[in-house]
Structure formats: C-alpha cells, structure tokens
Amino acid sequence: MRSIYRYFCSEIRRIRENRFYLYTLTLFPAIALLIFVCYFSKSGIDLLPIAVTDYDNSPLSRKVIEMINISPSVNIEYKTSSSDQSLELMRRGKIYASILIPNNFERDILRNNNTHIELYNSGTNISTNGFIENAVQTAAKSFGAGVVIETLLARGVDSSHALSMAMPVRLSEHLLFNPWLNYTYYLAPCFLAMMIMIFTSLATSIAVCDREYYSFVQIIGVILPTNIVMTLFATIILIILFCWFQVPLNGNLLFILLATYLLIITYQAIAIFIAGITKSLHLTLSLTGGYSVLAFTFSGLTFPVLAMAEPLQLLTHLFPFTYYINVFIDQALRGAPLYVSAPNLAYMTIFIILPLFVYKRLCQKN
Amino acid sequence: MSKKLTTLISIEYQTIFKNSGVILILILAPFIYALLYGSGYAMQVVDDVPIAVIDNSNSSCSREFISLLNASPYITTAYQTPDISNAKELLFNRKIYGIVYIPESYDRALLLGQQSCISLYCDASYFLMYRQVFKGVTDVIADINQKQAIQSPVIYQSHTLFNPYLGYGSFIMPAILLVILQQTAIMGIGMIGSISNQHSLSYNTTPIKRLTAKVIVYSSIYGVTTSIIFTLIYHIFGYPTNGTLITAITVIGSYILAFIMLAIAISTLFNKPEQAILSTIWTSIPVLLVSGASLPIEAFPKWMYIIGELLLPSSSAISAYIKVQSMGATIVEISNEILYLWTLTAIYGVIALLSIKKRMLRRTTKS
Incomplete structure (x- = not known):
C-alpha cells in the first residue's frame, strides 16, 4: 500500500512537470465539457425553414399553407414563384424542403377531382428530413381528411360516421422511453462518455509509456492519478446530465455509477495493453485515440448494430463503450430490469484482464 | 524553382517518411478511418x-393487417405475443423495437363501418429504429384506409x-471524411513541426521558402489522399457525386490549402510530437458537431456555428x-464558402509565416 502511494506521488510530480500531461487531465476535459454543455444547452430545435410554391393562390391553398405553417417544426420562410427558384434556395442552404401546390387546386377539390400536395425534401440531412416529413404529412393528411368529412357532412352524414368513413383505421401512437423524442437525452450522455473514454486512454498512455517497470504495484501507482481525476470528471458529468439536462433516471443509479467507473478502468486497461504491445508513446496515443474515436460509430446508438454487416456486428463487441451505452440507455431511459444490464457489466469487466497478457513484456527492459 | 526550395522540399519529405508515427497519422489514418467508418x-x-x-x-381482418406489416420493407413481425408483458420483455432485451396492438373489436368495427x-x-x-417502425406501421394503415x-x-x-x-452513410460520411482530413493534418503536421528539424535549419533559408516547401509537400500528400478518398472510397460505398468535377476539385483544393495553413500555424505551438495528438484527437467530435x-444548425x-465557421x-x-x-x-451557389476558405487560408498563412519566423529567430538566438 505504501509503495503504491510512493509511485502515486512520483506520478503527481511527473504530471506537474509535463505540461501536456497536466492539460490532458485538467484543461482539455474542462474545455470539452464546456463545449458540450453549451452545445446541448438549447432546449428543443428551432423551426426549420422551408419554401412554398403556390400556383393556385386560392383560399383553400392558403388554408393548407396555414395548416402546415402552424405545425410545430417548420416555418415557411419563402414563397417562391417556381420550383426552380425553390431548388436554388435549397442549394444555397436557405431551406431544407419545398412544398408545391398545383394549379386549380381549389377547383379540383370542389369538383371532387384528384389534386396534389407535394413535398420536395432535400434529404441531405436525415434529422431535418424526418422532422419536416412528419410535420407536413400530418398537416396535409388532416387537410385531406377534413375535405372528405366536409363533403360527407354536406351530404347529411352524421359527424361520428363521417369520421370513420374518412379514416376507418386510426393509429394511436405511444412513444416509450423517450416520449419527448429529445435527442439530448441520449446524445449528451454518449458524447460526454466518449470524452471520459478519450481522456482516460490518453492520460493512461502517457502514464505507462516510456518507462521501465519492476512491479505490478508500480503500474497501479502510476495510473491512479488518472483514475481519480477521471472519476471526478465523470461524477461532474453525471451531475450535469441528471440535474441540469434533466436526463430521465428511470432505472438504477448504482448500475450507472458502476458502469461509468468500469468504463474508466476498462479504457485504462486497454491503454496499458496497447502500451505493452507497442512500447512507444506516439503509437500508443495514436492507437488508443483512434480506437476511442471509433467507438461511437460501433456502439449502434445512431446507426443500429442490427443494420451493420455481420463481421462488423462482431466488431461492436470489441468496444467496452458499446456495453456502457447499453447500460446507460437501459437504466436511465428505459428503466429496464437489472438482469438485462448485468451481462453488459460482466462483458466490460472482461477487458480489465487485458494488461495481464502484456505484464511480462512491460516489465522487460527496453 | 530555386535549388534551395527543392532541397527544403526533399528534407520535408524525408522527415515524414522517416517517422513511422507521422506516416501512420498523416498518410494511413485517413484511409483507415474512411474504411472503418464507411x-x-x-x-x-x-x-x-x-x-x-x-x-x-x-x-x-387482423391477419391481413399482419401480413401487410410483414410486406413492409421497413419492419418485420418477428414475434406474436399473447400479452403486453411478454412483448415488453422482448423490448428490454432489444429483440424488438415496437409493439403493435390489435384490439378485439378490430374486425367488428371495420365491418360495422365504425372507426x-x-x-x-x-x-x-x-x-432510426423508431422512425422505421413508425413509417412501416403508418404506411400500412394508410394503405388500409385508402382501400x-x-x-x-x-x-x-x-x-x-x-x-x-x-x-445514413450518404448523409454523414462526407462530413466525417472532411473532418478526418483536417484533424489528421493538424496532428500529423503538428508532429512534424515539433520534431526538431536540424537539416532545414542548417540551410540559411527564409521563412517564406520554408512555408512554401511545407505547403507544397503537404498539398501533394493530401492531393493524393483526397483524390483516392473522393473517387475510390466514394465509389465503393456509393456516396453521392452529383456535382461537376471542377466544382468538387475547387472545394477540396481550397479546403486542403486552408487546413494545411491552419495545421502549420498550430504546429509551431508544439515541442513534442505527442502534444499534437493530445491536443487534437478529442476535438474531432466537437468539430463535426459545430459544422x-x-x-x-x-x-x-x-x-x-458562427465560431466554428470563423x-x-x-x-x-x-x-x-x-x-x-x-x-x-454550382460554383456560384457556394461562392460564400469558397470565399471563407480563401480568407482562412490567407489569415492562417500569415499566422503560419509569422510563427515560423519567430521560431527560426528563437533557434538562431539559442544557437
């Protein structure tokens, strides 16, 4: 115990002497935290700008436009005279989508002839595409159903019957686990966990590289400062997430704490493992850094693992981060039973034994 | 090209190709990342x-509904469960991503003309799962309603x-690839900048020549890298290439110059190669996000966004x-961005020149 403390103290001295080692444990995490806190500080998303080309310009066409404009996620910022003009606005990045209402829109509706409401979505950004599609579709379909109901009512059909004749099957939608569809609730924890992971890997790499080892105790001693600082950093992050960003906590906090601490230890273990193999600081930093940055893609958070090719699905198991994100989503958002998360914690602990494979090599003289 | 410039260029190439760490980051990393992310x-x-x-x-009626669900490209009914608790279990275990509940009265209501x-x-x-499930089910219901x-x-x-x-790849990968280029350049060029380049100092050269040599060398490397990434890798993964070649080259060319100048300007801050990695690698995600x-936006x-753009x-x-x-x-429609890139090239070029000059002065006074 006493010798661990001795190595710990000498490592603290080393941190104070090496400016960038110190930055990796203090300044850089602080800046990263500040950036992400600012980035996610905005609650909700502003109205997305779209354009409308109204060839009909009638009371009914204006009514549809009005209905679309009051929907929660879009704002009609431009009224254009042709679709070419809308297309140019799109290419200049002024709008994400454009709506077209054809000639004789009102006349066709009144004569019960078919007419169209067309949405031209850019599609270059999947997130905006989805928001706009939902908003415009809902508005256009309820306008369409409204037209049918009006016609039926005019024919003397009673209102409840008219509704079922216009829409025989109704969908009642229930959003589970994240009913507000708030992306902050899963993106902020994920990005901040990535920062814990990256700084832990980098600082541990500096701690263990370019020196000779005589004992296991020494390795523990030199990685301990990083472990303590990153545990503190992670605690601040969790407080910000749950207290400030109001990320729901529907499950077990203890499991989240455990997983977060395991995340730190596993990435320390991985850094030691890589350092033991390469025995070069630059190479270790490049490899641990690269490995950490890739973890996001292979966690399946934004693009699901299920949709990846099979060999790549196996690759996702090589990142402890994948298991961490599962535990976090399970326990924070889903309120899943503990037995669902427990295997994930077990998988994470497997990574801790990695340094044993390189222990001998680490203790060999260069 | 004066003889001294060619000497400087060859020294710069030697520095790169003698250092395995630099080769890994400056030359190999863009391809490794592009292929893995891709x-x-x-x-x-x-x-x-x-x-x-x-x-x-x-x-x-309900069986017809289920067969329509199965026909949808977005979803497949993997399980039929007797009640909600079984379905919930499947949901927690990530076996399914949605539950469709058909009530007992479904067929009767349809036959009686009720909703x-x-x-x-x-x-x-x-x-993404939510969106597919939602789209799949709403499409089927719209189908039934239409009939x-x-x-x-x-x-x-x-x-x-x-x-x-x-x-998803066509949406996010172009941005990821462009960020990778800039970030690996900052790290790689930072590493080179920190390696004390004794050779070039022994030549009595001017900062402007030194900068020119660096720009020529790095541009040649990133010229090759980008022409492979934006043709071959784009082709392998089928990312969109709807622009004209000349416009695409203008954007990429202006970008290469701008990030090389940025990287050279930053490189003078580092004394050891690892410092470049430590200060850059974690910024990649914020850099992508603020774009x-x-x-x-x-x-x-x-x-x-504005700070990122500036x-x-x-x-x-x-x-x-x-x-x-x-x-x-067209080039006219992106003229603002091109102008920004050139302005950044000029500003970072001047900063790079001044910092190289300062560094050379410091070295001469030291020696």
Missing part, C-alpha cells in the same frame, strides 16, 4: 426492424430529392461539399 454505415438503411404483434382480434384503433408502442430510445375509406381528392406525395433512399452536418446555439475550414468545406456533391450546386 463500412460501419455501409448498409445505409435499416430494413426489416423486428416488432411484435399482439393480435387480440384474431380474425381474417377502429390500432395502438403502436415504439421504442423511442433509438431514433376502405371514401377517397379524399387531395393526394399527398413526398419526394426526397438528393438522398432518395435516405442512406451543423449531423444535428442541423437549428438544434444548437447559433454562436457556436475558425475552422471544416465548417465551410462540409457545407460547400454537401451542396455540390449531394445537391449538384
């Missing part, structure tokens, strides 16, 4: 997301202009390149 998103779209159905109606209701419980913790209901004369049609299958390529504070070549380059390659924008 293959992660290679399937582009999520098809046949598994869902469970609770069929309390158990009638020919019947289908309930959908979506797992909203994975957005059974009195037709509305108003037909709603939606078209996706530039990424018709809404591929507005993943979450739109409307979703985060506008000042962060400081980082990547923001303007991503915006321009997506407009060109996805939407087929």
Whole structure:
C-alpha cells in the first residue's frame, strides 16, 4: 500500500512537470465539457425553414399553407414563384424542403377531382428530413381528411360516421422511453462518455509509456492519478446530465455509477495493453485515440448494430463503450430490469484482464 | 524553382517518411478511418426492424393487417405475443423495437363501418429504429384506409430529392471524411513541426521558402489522399457525386490549402510530437458537431456555428461539399464558402509565416 502511494506521488510530480500531461487531465476535459454543455444547452430545435410554391393562390391553398405553417417544426420562410427558384434556395442552404401546390387546386377539390400536395425534401440531412416529413404529412393528411368529412357532412352524414368513413383505421401512437423524442437525452450522455473514454486512454498512455517497470504495484501507482481525476470528471458529468439536462433516471443509479467507473478502468486497461504491445508513446496515443474515436460509430446508438454487416456486428463487441451505452440507455431511459444490464457489466469487466497478457513484456527492459 | 526550395522540399519529405508515427497519422489514418467508418454505415438503411404483434382480434381482418406489416420493407413481425408483458420483455432485451396492438373489436368495427384503433408502442430510445417502425406501421394503415375509406381528392406525395433512399452513410460520411482530413493534418503536421528539424535549419533559408516547401509537400500528400478518398472510397460505398468535377476539385483544393495553413500555424505551438495528438484527437467530435452536418444548425446555439465557421475550414468545406456533391450546386451557389476558405487560408498563412519566423529567430538566438 505504501509503495503504491510512493509511485502515486512520483506520478503527481511527473504530471506537474509535463505540461501536456497536466492539460490532458485538467484543461482539455474542462474545455470539452464546456463545449458540450453549451452545445446541448438549447432546449428543443428551432423551426426549420422551408419554401412554398403556390400556383393556385386560392383560399383553400392558403388554408393548407396555414395548416402546415402552424405545425410545430417548420416555418415557411419563402414563397417562391417556381420550383426552380425553390431548388436554388435549397442549394444555397436557405431551406431544407419545398412544398408545391398545383394549379386549380381549389377547383379540383370542389369538383371532387384528384389534386396534389407535394413535398420536395432535400434529404441531405436525415434529422431535418424526418422532422419536416412528419410535420407536413400530418398537416396535409388532416387537410385531406377534413375535405372528405366536409363533403360527407354536406351530404347529411352524421359527424361520428363521417369520421370513420374518412379514416376507418386510426393509429394511436405511444412513444416509450423517450416520449419527448429529445435527442439530448441520449446524445449528451454518449458524447460526454466518449470524452471520459478519450481522456482516460490518453492520460493512461502517457502514464505507462516510456518507462521501465519492476512491479505490478508500480503500474497501479502510476495510473491512479488518472483514475481519480477521471472519476471526478465523470461524477461532474453525471451531475450535469441528471440535474441540469434533466436526463430521465428511470432505472438504477448504482448500475450507472458502476458502469461509468468500469468504463474508466476498462479504457485504462486497454491503454496499458496497447502500451505493452507497442512500447512507444506516439503509437500508443495514436492507437488508443483512434480506437476511442471509433467507438461511437460501433456502439449502434445512431446507426443500429442490427443494420451493420455481420463481421462488423462482431466488431461492436470489441468496444467496452458499446456495453456502457447499453447500460446507460437501459437504466436511465428505459428503466429496464437489472438482469438485462448485468451481462453488459460482466462483458466490460472482461477487458480489465487485458494488461495481464502484456505484464511480462512491460516489465522487460527496453 | 530555386535549388534551395527543392532541397527544403526533399528534407520535408524525408522527415515524414522517416517517422513511422507521422506516416501512420498523416498518410494511413485517413484511409483507415474512411474504411472503418464507411463500412460501419455501409448498409445505409435499416430494413426489416423486428416488432411484435399482439393480435387480440384474431380474425381474417387482423391477419391481413399482419401480413401487410410483414410486406413492409421497413419492419418485420418477428414475434406474436399473447400479452403486453411478454412483448415488453422482448423490448428490454432489444429483440424488438415496437409493439403493435390489435384490439378485439378490430374486425367488428371495420365491418360495422365504425372507426377502429390500432395502438403502436415504439421504442423511442433509438431514433432510426423508431422512425422505421413508425413509417412501416403508418404506411400500412394508410394503405388500409385508402382501400376502405371514401377517397379524399387531395393526394399527398413526398419526394426526397438528393438522398432518395435516405442512406445514413450518404448523409454523414462526407462530413466525417472532411473532418478526418483536417484533424489528421493538424496532428500529423503538428508532429512534424515539433520534431526538431536540424537539416532545414542548417540551410540559411527564409521563412517564406520554408512555408512554401511545407505547403507544397503537404498539398501533394493530401492531393493524393483526397483524390483516392473522393473517387475510390466514394465509389465503393456509393456516396453521392452529383456535382461537376471542377466544382468538387475547387472545394477540396481550397479546403486542403486552408487546413494545411491552419495545421502549420498550430504546429509551431508544439515541442513534442505527442502534444499534437493530445491536443487534437478529442476535438474531432466537437468539430463535426459545430459544422451543423449531423444535428442541423437549428438544434444548437447559433454562436457556436458562427465560431466554428470563423475558425475552422471544416465548417465551410462540409457545407460547400454537401451542396455540390449531394445537391449538384454550382460554383456560384457556394461562392460564400469558397470565399471563407480563401480568407482562412490567407489569415492562417500569415499566422503560419509569422510563427515560423519567430521560431527560426528563437533557434538562431539559442544557437
């Protein structure tokens, strides 16, 4: 115990002497935290700008436009005279989508002839595409159903019957686990966990590289400062997430704490493992850094693992981060039973034994 | 080209190719990242997301409904469960991402001309899954309504202009690739800058010549890298190339110059190669986020986008390149971004020149 403390103290001295080692444990995490806190500080998303080309310009066409404009996620910022003009606005990045209402829109509706409401979505950004599609579709379909109901009512059909004749099957939608569809609730924890992971890997790499080892105790001693600082950093992050960003906590906090601490230890273990193999600081930093940055893609958070090719699905198991994100989503958002998360914690602990494979090599003289 | 410049160039190449760490980051890393990220998103779209159905109606109408669900490209009914608790279990274990509940009264209501209701419980913790499940089920219901209901004369049609299958890779990869180029340049050039280059100092050269040599060498490397990435790798993964070649080259060329100048300017801050890695690697995600390529500009504070645009070549380059390659924008339509890139090149060029000069002066006084 006493010798661990001795190595710990000498490592603290080393941190104070090496400016960038110190930055990796203090300044850089602080800046990263500040950036992400600012980035996610905005609650909700502003109205997305779209354009409308109204060839009909009638009371009914204006009514549809009005209905679309009051929907929660879009704002009609431009009224254009042709679709070419809308297309140019799109290419200049002024709008994400454009709506077209054809000639004789009102006349066709009144004569019960078919007419169209067309949405031209850019599609270059999947997130905006989805928001706009939902908003415009809902508005256009309820306008369409409204037209049918009006016609039926005019024919003397009673209102409840008219509704079922216009829409025989109704969908009642229930959003589970994240009913507000708030992306902050899963993106902020994920990005901040990535920062814990990256700084832990980098600082541990500096701690263990370019020196000779005589004992296991020494390795523990030199990685301990990083472990303590990153545990503190992670605690601040969790407080910000749950207290400030109001990320729901529907499950077990203890499991989240455990997983977060395991995340730190596993990435320390991985850094030691890589350092033991390469025995070069630059190479270790490049490899641990690269490995950490890739973890996001292979966690399946934004693009699901299920949709990846099979060999790549196996690759996702090589990142402890994948298991961490599962535990976090399970326990924070889903309120899943503990037995669902427990295997994930077990998988994470497997990574801790990695340094044993390189222990001998680490203790060999260069 | 004067003899001294060619000597400087050859020394710069030697510094790069003698150092395995620099080769890894400056030359190999862009390809490794491009291939790994690219293959992660290679399937582009999520098809046949598994869902469970609770069929309390158990009638020919409900069975028809289920077969329509199965026919949808977006979803597949992987399980039929007797009640909600079984389905919930499957949901927690990530076996399914949605539950469709067909009530007992479903067929009777349809036959009697009353409105019947289908309930959908979506797992909203994975957005892409949620969207596919929602789209799959709403499409089927719209189908049934179209067959059974009195037709509305108003037909709603939606078209996706530039990424018709809404591929995830086509959406995010162009931005990721551009960020990778800038970040590996900052790290790689930073590493070279920190390696004390005794050779070039022994030549009595001017800062401007030194900068020119560096720019020529790095441009040649990134010229080769980008021409492979934006042709071969783009082709392998099928990313959009709707712009003209000359416009695309203008964007990439301006971008390369801008980020090389940025990287050279930053490189003078480092004394050891590892410092470049430590200060750069964690910034990659924020750099991508503030470009507005993943979450739109409307979703985060506008000042962060503006700062990103003012400081980082990547923001303007991503915006321009997506407009060109996805939407087929012309050079006039992206003139703002090009202007920004050139301004950044000029500003960082001057900073780079001054810092090289300062560094050379410091070395001479030291020696």
